[in-house]
Amino acid sequence: MLELFYAAHTCSLATHIVLEEVGAEYSTKRIDFGSAQQRSAEYMKINPKGRVPALVTDRGVLTETPAMLVFVAQSFPDANLALIDDPFAFAQVQAFNSYLCSHLHVAHAHRMRGYRWVDPDDAHSIAAMQRKVPESVGGAFDLIEREMLKGPWVMGERYTICDPYLFTLAQWLEADGVDPNRIPKVVDHRRRMSERPGVRNAIAEELAQGE
Amino acid sequence: MLELFYAAHTCSLATHIVLEEVGAEYSTKRIDFGSAQQRSAEYMKINPKGRVPALVTDRGVLTETPAMLVFVAQSFPDANLALIDDPFAFAQVQAFNSYLCSHLHVAHAHRMRGYRWVDPDDAHSIAAMQRKVPESVGGAFDLIEREMLKGPWVMGERYTICDPYLFTLAQWLEADGVDPNRIPKVVDHRRRMSERPGVRNAIAEELAQGE
Numbered sequence: 001m002l003e004l005f006y007a008a009h010t011c012s013l014a015t016h017i018v019l020e021e022v023g024a025e026y027s028t029k030r031i032d033f034g035s036a037q038q039r040s041a042e043y044m045k046i047n048p049k050g051r052v053p054a055l056v057t058d059r060g061v062l063t064e065t066p067a068m069l070v071f072v073a074q075s076f077p078d079a080n081l082a083l084i085d086d087p088f089a090f091a092q093v094q095a096f097n098s099y100l101c102s103h104l105h106v107a108h109a110h111r112m113r114g115y116r117w118v119d120p121d122d123a124h125s126i127a128a129m130q131r132k133v134p135e136s137v138g139g140a141f142d143l144i145e146r147e148m149l150k151g152p153w154v155m156g157e158r159y160t161i162c163d164p165y166l167f168t169l170a171q172w173l174e175a176d177g178v179d180p181n182r183i184p185k186v187v188d189h190r191r192r193m194s195e196r197p198g199v200r201n202a203i204a205e206e207l208a209q210g211e
Numbered sequence: 212m213l214e215l216f217y218a219a220h221t222c223s224l225a226t227h228i229v230l231e232e233v234g235a236e237y238s239t240k241r242i243d244f245g246s247a248q249q250r251s252a253e254y255m256k257i258n259p260k261g262r263v264p265a266l267v268t269d270r271g272v273l274t275e276t277p278a279m280l281v282f283v284a285q286s287f288p289d290a291n292l293a294l295i296d297d298p299f300a301f302a303q304v305q306a307f308n309s310y311l312c313s314h315l316h317v318a319h320a321h322r323m324r325g326y327r328w329v330d331p332d333d334a335h336s337i338a339a340m341q342r343k344v345p346e347s348v349g350g351a352f353d354l355i356e357r358e359m360l361k362g363p364w365v366m367g368e369r370y371t372i373c374d375p376y377l378f379t380l381a382q383w384l385e386a387d388g389v390d391p392n393r394i395p396k397v398v399d400h401r402r403r404m405s406e407r408p409g410v411r412n413a414i415a416e417e418l419a420q421g422e
Contacts, residue, residue, distance in 0.1 A: 048354065048357075048358045049310075049354065057299060059299045060299070060303075062299075062302045062303070062306055063306050063310075064305065064306040064309035064310060064313075065309075066277065066305060066309045067302045067303075067304075067305035067306035067309050068302065068306075070301070070302065070305060071298055071299070071301075071302035071305075074298040074301070074302075075298055084295075087282055087285040087286055088268060088270045088271070088273075088282070090281070090282070090285070091273045091278045091279065091281065091282035091285075092271075092273070092278075093278075094275065094277060094278035094281060094282075095273055095274050095275040095278035095279075098275035098276075098277045098278050098309070098312060099260075099274075099275060101309060101312070101313040102275075102312040102313040102316070102317060105313070106313060106317050107327075107328070110328050116318075116347060117318070117321050117328070117340055117343055117347060118336070118339040118340055118342075118343050119339060119342070119343065122339050124335055124336065124339075125329070125335065125336040125339040125340070128329040128330060128333050128335075128336040129328055129329055129336070131329075131330070132328055132329050132330060136327060136328060143259065143260065146259075147259045
C-alpha cells in the first residue's frame with residue numbers, strides 16, 4: 001500500500017494522477033502549507049527535506065517527482081508509462097521530466113519562494129525575482145512548445161509520465177504571467193489532460209480535502 | 212558511437228566519468244563558454260537549450276544529466292550502475308540525482324548565472340543572490356552529508372551513477388563559500404572519487420583540451 005503526502009496546488013499532483021491512472025492502491029495525506037506543516041517535526045521524520053511530495057512505500061520513503069513517477073510506472077509495468085525498456089525513449093522521457101524539475105519548476109518558484117536564493121528581508125531582490133518570472137517561465141514553455149511537445153502527447157503517440165507532470169506545472173502559467181496564446185500546443189494539451197478521468201479524480205480528491 | 216558535448220568545470224563531467232567507467236566507445240567535443248559557443252547557431256541545432264551536456268547517439272541527441280547518466284548505465288548493463296532492475300533502489304538513485312540537478316546545482320547557479328532569474332542589469336539583486344550561495348549550497352550539502360550519503364558510496368556498498376554526479380558538483384563547494392569541514396563525508400567521498408582511474412582519465416582529457 002502506497003501513501004502519498006501532497007499539498008494542494010503543488011507538483012505532487014503529477015504523482016497523484018499517475019497513481020490514479022495505473023489503478024494503484026494508495027491513500028493520500030494532505031500537508032498544510034498554510035501552517036507550515038511541511039516543516040513540522042512529525043513530517044520532517046518522513047521527509048527531512050521539508051517538502052512535498054513524499055511517497056511512503058513498504059520499503060521506505062521516496063521523494064522527488066521524477067523519481068516517484070518512474071517508480072510508480074515501473075511498479076505497474078503493464079501501462080508502460082515510462083517506456084523504460086527502450087533506453088533511448090526512456091532517456092527522452094527522463095530528459096523532459098528533468099527539464100521540468102530543474103528549469104521550469106525552478107523558474108516558477110522564484111515568484112513565491114525567492115527567499116530560497118536571497119535574504120528574505122531583501123524586498124528589492126524578492127520583487128526583482130518576481131518580475132523576471134513571466135520571462136523565465138515563458139521561455140521554458142516556449143522551448144517546450146517549439147522543441148519538446150511532440151503531440152498529441154509529450155512523447156508523441158504514446159502517453160507517458162511526462163504528460164501529467166507537464167499538465168501539473170501548466171496549471172500555474174497564467175499566475176506566472178505567461179500569455180497562454182503564445183503556447184497553444186501546451187494549452188491544448190492541458191485541456192485534453194483535464195478531461196481524463198484519472199486527472200479529474202486526483203484533482204477532485206485534493207479539493208475535497210481542502211486548500 | 213557516442214559523442215559528448217561538454218564544457219570544462221561544468222556538470223558534463225559526471226557523464227564523462229560514467230562513459231569512461233563503463234568502457235564506452237565515445238568521443239568528446241569541447242564547447243567554449245568564454246566565446247558563448249553554447250549559444251552559437253551551430254550548437255543550438257544540436258541542443259536548442261544552449262547548454263551542456265549533450266550526448267549525440269545513433270538515435271538522436273540526449274540532454275539533462277540525470278537522463279544521460281541512466282542512459283549510459285542502461286546501455287552498459289553489466290556494470291549495473293543505476294540498479295534499474297530494483298524499482299525502489301532505482302528510485303533512490305533517481306531521487307538523489309534529481310535533488311542534485313534541481314536543488315544543489317540550482318543553488319550553485321545563483322552565484323554566476325543569476326541573470327537567469329533577475330534582470331542582468333540589477334546589480335543589487337545579482338549580488339544578493341551571490342551572498343546567499345554559501346547558505347543555500349551549504350544547506351544542500353548538509354542534507355546530503357546527514358541524510359543521503361550512506362557511505363562508502365552514495366547508495367551504500369554499491370557504486371552507482373550518483374557518485375560521479377555528487378563528485379562533479381562537489382568540485383565547486385569551496386568556490387561557493389562552503390566550509391569543507393562541515394561536510395567530512397562529502398569531502399572524503401570526493402577524495403576517494405578523485406583516485407579512480409576513470410575519473411582521472413575524464414578530468415585529464417578535459418584539461419588537455421584547454422579551459
